Amino acid sequence: MKKASKIKDMLFRVRRCVESANYIYTQHARNRMIERSINRDDVIEVLLNGYHEKAKDTFDFVYCCWNYAIRGKADEVRNIRVVVSFDNAGLLVITVIDLG
Numbered sequence: 821m822k823k824a825s826k827i828k829d830m831l832f833r834v835r836r837c838v839e840s841a842n843y844i845y846t847q848h849a850r851n852r853m854i855e856r857s858i859n860r861d862d863v864i865e866v867l868l869n870g871y872h873e874k875a876k877d878t879f880d881f882v883y884c885c886w887n888y889a890i891r892g893k894a895d896e897v898r899n900i901r902v903v904v905s906f907d908n909a910g911l912l913v914i915t916v917i918d919l920g
Contacts, residue, residue: 823886824886826886827836827906830882830888831871831872831904834888837911838864844912845914849914852915852917853916858916858918861894864890864913865892865893866890867895867902869893870893871891873889876903883905889901889903889906890902891919897920899918900916901919902915903915
C-alpha cells in the first residue's frame with residue numbers, strides 16, 4: 821500500500837481550520853485531555869502558536885493518512901504535544917500529550 825503524501829503547508833492548514841472553527845476532537849483526544857488535565861484553550865494555544873515536530877509524525881495505515889505532531893506551550897509553562905490529522909471535513913485532534 822502506498823503512503824499518502826505529507827501536507828507541505830500543514831501548519832497553515834491547521835491554523836486556518838482552527839480560526840474557522842473547522843475542527844473536532846476525537847473521543848480519544850477528549851479522554852486524554854481529561855486524564856491529563858489539558859483544556860481546550862491549551863490545545864488551541866498549541867495549535868495556533870506551536871511548531872511542527874516532524875520527527876514525531878506517523879502514518880496511520882488503518883486510515884491511510886498522516887498524523888502530524890505539533891508541540892508548544894500552554895500557560896507559558898506546560899509543554900504539550902497535540903497530534904492532528906485531516907479528513908474531508910477538516911481538522912481532527914487525535915490526541916494530546918503533556919510532555920512535562
